[in-house]
Amino acid sequence: DTAVSQTPKYLVTQMGNDKSIKCEQNLGHDTMYWYKQDSKKFLKIMFSYNNKELIINETVPNRFSPKSPDKAHLNLHINSLELGDSAVYFCASSQEWSDSYNEQFFGPGTRLTVL
Amino acid sequence: GQNIDQPTEMTATEGAIVQINCTYQTSGFNGLFWYQQHAGEAPTFLSYNVLDGLEEKGRFSSFLSRSKGYSYLLLKELQMKDSASYLCASMDSNYQLIWGAGTKLIIKP
Numbered sequence: 001d002t003a004v005s006q007t008p009k010y011l012v013t014q015m016g017n018d019k020s021i022k023c024e025q026n027l028g029h030d031t032m033y034w035y036k037q038d039s040k041k042f043l044k045i046m047f048s049y050n051n052k053e054l055i056i057n058e059t060v061p062n063r064f065s066p067k068s069p070d071k072a073h074l075n076l077h078i079n080s081l082e083l084g085d086s087a088v089y090f091c092a093s094s095q096e097w098s099d100s101y102n103e104q105f106f107g108p109g110t111r112l113t114v115l
Numbered sequence: 116g117q118n119i120d121q122p123t124e125m126t127a128t129e130g131a132i133v134q135i136n137c138t139y140q141t142s143g144f145n146g147l148f149w150y151q152q153h154a155g156e157a158p159t160f161l162s163y164n165v166l167d168g169l170e171e172k173g174r175f176s177s178f179l180s181r182s183k184g185y186s187y188l189l190l191k192e193l194q195m196k197d198s199a200s201y202l203c204a205s206m207d208s209n210y211q212l213i214w215g216a217g218t219k220l221i222i223k224p
Contacts (some may be wrong), residue, residue: 041200043158043214056211090157098210100144101165106157 003027006091006107011081013081014115021076021110023091031055031097032074033091033104034066045088049074078112086114116140119215121203126221127193133199135188135218143208147179147186150202152160152217158202159189190220 004025013019019035025032028115033056034046048056054066063079091107118140127133150158161209164170164186173215176189188201200217207213211216 005122040127043202045211049210056209065211102210102212103148103160103163104212106159107120108157 004091004093004105004107005109006089009108009109009111010111011114012115015081015083017081018077018079019081019112020078021089021091021112023074023076023107025072025091025093025095025105025107027095027105029093029095029105031073031094031102032068033092033094034074034076035092037090039087039107046098047074047076055097080113081112083114086112088112089109105113116197117205117207117213118207119203119213121215122200123216124219124221126223127190129193129195129222129224131193132189132191133155133220135217135220137186137187137188137203137216139184139203139213141205141207141213144181145188145208147177148204148206148212149186149188150204152153152200152202153172154199161201162199178179193222195222195224197217 021065031050033048039083049068052068064078068074088109090109091102094102121137149161152158163175169178171216174191180184203215206211
């Protein structure tokens, strides 16, 4: 029973292409997140959705567009991929947004390599 | 600005004790989290502190001092499987987690 799942696990593509990463959680959580982890291992929040509504949109190029069709899914679409987009992208979910004890459950990550 | 500092790497011996320190500066504070991340895997939750003091959970304990903006993770009876990165994260007033770069812990036999 996978709690937070992402597909694909690995994604290798050429510069300029458009790609999507899918994320699903079966925990019944209200809040979902996308993080980028670069080669220096910093986890940077990109987006957060609460009940399908965008609540965090960090300084991310508008080539990145999240879509939440329902509260269990948060997909990430990336247009015109660039070399600097190569990283591991993690999806995560948590029970509620405005709750201090807000343990986040992470998906397995998608390693994106742009050539 | 918001900032989390923790050592880049630490080495310890199997069976020993290690303490990983973290200092934080965030806009507001709603708690301090520690996560463990094995190489090539996702982070997994270890502990949460919002009040000053020590929280113990088996071989792992986490300490918080809000006045000093300081936390540590204490790992006892180290096992080889504890080799991983340990991420410190502070939750700010917007309930957003601000992450450190992680401390890579190497356990030697």
